[in-house]
Amino acid sequence: MPAEKPLYTLTGLELLDLIKQKKIGIADILESQSLRTKAVEGKVKAFARFTDTTASGIPIAVKDNICIQGQLTTCASKILENFIPPYDATVIQRLKKSGFVIQGQTNMDEFAFGSSCENSAFFPTRNPWNPDCVPGGSSGGSAAAVAADEAVWALGSDTGGSIRQPASFCGVVGLKPTYGRVSRYGLIAFASSLDQIGPLTKDVRDNAYLTSIISGYDPNDSTSLNLPVGDYQKSLEKDIKGIKIGVPKEYFSLSGDGELEGLDREVKEAVEEAIAQLRKLGAVVSEVSLPHTEYAVGVYYIVATAEASSNLARFDGVQYGLRARNADNLITMYKKTRQAGFGPEAKRRIILGTYVLSHGYYEAYYLRALKVRALIARDFTEVFKEYDCIVTPTSPTTAFRLGEKLENPLAMYLSDVYTISANLAGVPAISVPCGSNKAGLPIGLQITAKAFDEETLFRVAYNYEQATPWHKLKPKI
Amino acid sequence: MIISKDDVQKVANLARIELNQEELNLFSGQLESVLEFIEKLKKADISSVQPMSHVLDIQNVLRADVPRESLSNAQVLKNAPESLKGHFRVPKVIE
Numbered sequence: 001m002p003a004e005k006p007l008y009t010l011t012g013l014e015l016l017d018l019i020k021q022k023k024i025g026i027a028d029i030l031e032s033q034s035l036r037t038k039a040v041e042g043k044v045k046a047f048a049r050f051t052d053t054t055a056s057g058i059p060i061a062v063k064d065n066i067c068i069q070g071q072l073t074t075c076a077s078k079i080l081e082n083f084i085p086p087y088d089a090t091v092i093q094r095l096k097k098s099g100f101v102i103q104g105q106t107n108m109d110e111f112a113f114g115s116s117c118e119n120s121a122f123f124p125t126r127n128p129w130n131p132d133c134v135p136g137g138s139s140g141g142s143a144a145a146v147a148a149d150e151a152v153w154a155l156g157s158d159t160g161g162s163i164r165q166p167a168s169f170c171g172v173v174g175l176k177p178t179y180g181r182v183s184r185y186g187l188i189a190f191a192s193s194l195d196q197i198g199p200l201t202k203d204v205r206d207n208a209y210l211t212s213i214i215s216g217y218d219p220n221d222s223t224s225l226n227l228p229v230g231d232y233q234k235s236l237e238k239d240i241k242g243i244k245i246g247v248p249k250e251y252f253s254l255s256g257d258g259e260l261e262g263l264d265r266e267v268k269e270a271v272e273e274a275i276a277q278l279r280k281l282g283a284v285v286s287e288v289s290l291p292h293t294e295y296a297v298g299v300y301y302i303v304a305t306a307e308a309s310s311n312l313a314r315f316d317g318v319q320y321g322l323r324a325r326n327a328d329n330l331i332t333m334y335k336k337t338r339q340a341g342f343g344p345e346a347k348r349r350i351i352l353g354t355y356v357l358s359h360g361y362y363e364a365y366y367l368r369a370l371k372v373r374a375l376i377a378r379d380f381t382e383v384f385k386e387y388d389c390i391v392t393p394t395s396p397t398t399a400f401r402l403g404e405k406l407e408n409p410l411a412m413y414l415s416d417v418y419t420i421s422a423n424l425a426g427v428p429a430i431s432v433p434c435g436s437n438k439a440g441l442p443i444g445l446q447i448t449a450k451a452f453d454e455e456t457l458f459r460v461a462y463n464y465e466q467a468t469p470w471h472k473l474k475p476k477i
Numbered sequence: 478m479i480i481s482k483d484d485v486q487k488v489a490n491l492a493r494i495e496l497n498q499e500e501l502n503l504f505s506g507q508l509e510s511v512l513e514f515i516e517k518l519k520k521a522d523i524s525s526v527q528p529m530s531h532v533l534d535i536q537n538v539l540r541a542d543v544p545r546e547s548l549s550n551a552q553v554l555k556n557a558p559e560s561l562k563g564h565f566r567v568p569k570v571i572e
Contacts, residue, residue, distance in 0.1 A: 086552045180533050193531050222538035223531075298515040309492060316493065318565050323558035330570050335495040347494055348504055351485060352511065354492040365515070370528030372521045377529060410510050426532030451532075 007032035008149045009474070012058070012206040015152060026056050029152070033059050033103065037150045040477045045125050046135075046145035048076060050104035057101035061151035063142050064105040065112060066197065067186040068092050071102070075188050076120040077110045079315045079322045079341025089186020090221065091155060091197050091214045098213050106141030106154060110343045111312065112162055112190045114138050115415045118406055119345045126402075127169060128475040129441050133399035136166030142200045143170040148477055153201045153210055157187055159194045160300050161395075161419025164431035167200055168394035168444025171433045171473060173207045173461070174200045176419075178451045179426035180225040182211075183218030191307035192223075194300075194423040203471050204432060204462040208232035211454060227452055235455035236462040241282030243460060246387040247275060250293040251418060264397045270435030270443040271393045274464065278391065281463050288387060290379040293421065295372045300420040301413055302356050302369035309353025315341065348409060377425040384427075384450040389460055392418050394431040394444035418446060428454050432461045433470035442473070479512045480505065 007015065007029055018024045041047060048064045051071065062068065065075045067085035069092075074080045088096070095102070109119035117125040117140030125140045127133040128148040135144040139156025143166035146154050156163040158176035167174025175198040182197045189195060199210035212233070217226040252263060279285050317323035317337035324336035342350070356365035383390060396417060405412040422429035427448055434445035445464070449456045465471050482505045489496045496504070550563050559566040 083556055086548050086555065219540060223533060225533065292521065295518055295521055298518045301511060302515060317558060318567055320556035327568055330568050333568050334493040338493055339495040347500065348507060350492050350494060351488050351504060352508055355488045358488060358491065367528055368518055368523060370530055371523035371526045372518055374526040374529035375521060377532060409507050410514055
């Protein structure tokens with residue numbers, strides 16, 4: 001083997017370059033990945049299951065809520081424990097056409113409900129940087145797999161931060177594309193107006209590469225837009241001199257009303273340093289305002305749970321999945337199936353979503369939330385009239401400890417405070433590593449751009465990444 | 478109190494989820510604190526905006542009404558917990 005470093009430590013594009021130069025073959029990559037997962041998966045537990053296949057291709061890990069034809073796909077839920085999709089999600093078709101094989105499906109919070117991976121019906125995933133900490137969620141398995149070098153790269157899904165927050169906690173790069181950029185066909189729906197599939201990778205270049213593969217119009221998803229996909233690799237070549245960056249003041253005064261958990265001091269310092277670095281690279285940085293930020297979490301937990309309660313009505317023991325036995329009529333069968341099949345967080349969200357949509361509460365909660373959502377989206381439109389992108393922390397804290405927030409759903413929800421707005425406004429956002437705290441846990445920088453301007457995101461992220469050492473740090477497992 | 482145990486029980490019934498007493502007690506308290514937090518939306522001035530159910534400026538996306546290949550009956554029923562003669566089978570609905 002010609003490479004000095006083990007192959008599993010390389011990025012996807014570094015591996016593809018070696019293949020092109022005929023220095024290695026795909027079999028070498030598969031062997032190296034297999035050795036790595038054997039060595040560390042017992043400690044990380046990033047995968048729900050590995051694919052039993054002899055097919056050859058570039059390996060990629062996929063979150064367990066994206067349908068793969070003929071392969072168990074469960075959303076880490078008991079209610080889908082035996083579900084075998086009869087078709088491939090569009091992103092899976094695109095990956096297969098580009099020469100990828102799915103090496104395994106990654107662990108997640110059940111139905112993507114959570115920010116810690118602890119809501120998986122299987123087991124919790126551990127943070128590769130510290131096994132007592134969560135990897136974040138809900139795409140925690142994908143983030144941990146990439147951080148631990150168990151996967152070259154991975155796909156996740158992001159409804160309120162489920163790609164970016166675990167990317168931040170695990171020290172990898174994670175993108176939530178613009179709503180409508182990537183087909184949702186075959187993504188088991190959580191909240192249809194917010195969900196997007198996106199890549200988790202070791203660096204920005206890999207992320208841009210995967211995004212160009214999975215993006216594009218799909219007639220099977222009526223919300224995918226027929227717009228040209230940018231040349232994301234090319235966008236990395238430009239510098240960022242004169243790029244206008246806004247820093248929203250509301251994101252740095254979190255503890256204002258005493259309800260929100262404050263912005264961690266070490267996170268704040270790391271993000272401020274990152275902003276100074278962006279200035280050094282020629283960006284013009286100014287303070288801006290997103291005045292409705294304080295409502296984002298509240299709006300999200302109305303809209304997302306309302307949509308989830310509707311989407312999850314299909315899991316009723318009739319067409320697929322679990323069915324409770326010994327029910328003597330249909331309604332009892334539904335109720336017992338859903339009691340046995342859903343975990344506590346799924347039940348809470350379905351009940352909350354049903355409540356905010358129910359007679360007498362619809363206007364007070366759901367309709368009001370849709371209006372405040374419009375205000376939040378308008379905040380972004382206003383800022384993007386003058387600015388190319390917005391820079392913030394990805395999460396107010398670094399990875400928290402297992403169990404720390406499990407009994408307090410509201411505290412868990414508040415950990416998404418910085419990531420939720422991008423989903424509500426439909427704009428793209430990326431998390432890139434921007435430091436570590438004293439305990440050695442990674443910190444993430446979030447960059448947000450206007451809708452369908454992933455090119456600017458990648459350009460700014462890449463310039464920052466190349467000027468800093470953070471993406472090269474590896475956890476000792 | 479915003480949401481009582483009776484409310485939670487009623488909504489769980491609408492959502493077709495059976496809850497045991499322990500779940501009912503736990504969820505009532507937890508949902509109460511989430512709804513208390515959500516109360517802050519009442520402060521927002523929403524007089525100037527239309528509800529946004531969707532961020533994209535598209536509606537009624539249609540395709541040509543032509544038949545195309547779909548899953549076979551056997552493929553559709555493959556994941557069903559119970560099926561009979563090409564149909565999904567459920568417990569008795571009509572007496």
